Amino acid sequence: DAKTTQPPSMDCAEGRAANLPCNHSTISGNEYVYWYRQIHSQGPQYIIHGLKNNETNEMASLIITEDRKSSTLILPHATLRDTAVYYCIVRMHGSSNTGKLIFGQGTTLQVKP
Amino acid sequence: DAGVIQSPRHEVTEMGQEVTLRCKPISGHNSLFWYRQTMMRGLELLIYFNNNVPIDDSGMPEDRFSAKMPNASFSTLKIQPSEPRDSAVYFCASTPTAAKNIQYFGAGTRLSVL
Numbered sequence: 001d002a003k004t005t006q007p008p009s010m011d012c013a014e015g016r017a018a019n020l021p022c023n024h025s026t027i028s029g030n031e032y033v034y035w036y037r038q039i040h041s042q043g044p045q046y047i048i049h050g051l052k053n054n055e056t057n058e059m060a061s062l063i064i065t066e067d068r069k070s071s072t073l074i075l076p077h078a079t080l081r082d083t084a085v086y087y088c089i090v091r092m093h094g095s096s097n098t099g100k101l102i103f104g105q106g107t108t109l110q111v112k113p
Numbered sequence: 114d115a116g117v118i119q120s121p122r123h124e125v126t127e128m129g130q131e132v133t134l135r136c137k138p139i140s141g142h143n144s145l146f147w148y149r150q151t152m153m154r155g156l157e158l159l160i161y162f163n164n165n166v167p168i169d170d171s172g173m174p175e176d177r178f179s180a181k182m183p184n185a186s187f188s189t190l191k192i193q194p195s196e197p198r199d200s201a202v203y204f205c206a207s208t209p210t211a212a213k214n215i216q217y218f219g220a221g222t223r224l225s226v227l
């Protein structure tokens with residue numbers, strides 16, 4: 001699996017966009033980028049995933065660079081409830097995949113009032 | 114759906130005692146995963162099942178740990194005998210077969226072994 005690198009921590013003002021970067025320079029052509037987050041004292045929560053096109057859902061947007069070596073998770077209007085650890089994971093997709101997710105240290109996002 | 118349900122939410126036990134953690138996956142999900150989270154090691158996969166069959170238990174720390182999935186709606190993780198270093202938060206997650214990387218996690222069981 002491709003290794004990911006994330007900054008250990010970031011701050012964001014409430015109501016502003018939070019942009020969380022992830023480097024995955026060794027990603028292969030059939031690997032997707034997944035984002036999860038873990039709010040304090042809760043289990044991890046799936047946010048979004050993508051292959052090479054930008055993706056958006058009700059929670060966030062995912063921007064993947066053209067060479068696919070890095071990506072950015074965007075929370076368009078961060079709230080205090082978005083304070084959490086955000087994990088970027090690279091894995092193959094599909095039923096043949098084992099689903100064996102490897103969570104690194106992630107980025108601790110602190111949203112401040 | 115109520116999501117993945119884990120019980121108990123908190124467990125405090127003494128060293129040497131048997132501990133059983135329980136998990137009810139989301140109905141219709143074919144894969145189930147047990148994770149452990151500690152400050153030192155982060156979130157690590159212990160074992161996972163596909164269609165009730167254990168597929169990979171390479172993350173199980175030692176023989177004191179065992180996991181079962183007798184049917185599609187129930188799984189247990191047992192520690193016998195428990196040790197203080199087993200203190201951690203244990204998460205269960207489930208997923209539909211076709212999207213194994215989109216996992217739905219329970220709220221976790223916080224285990225303290227004294």
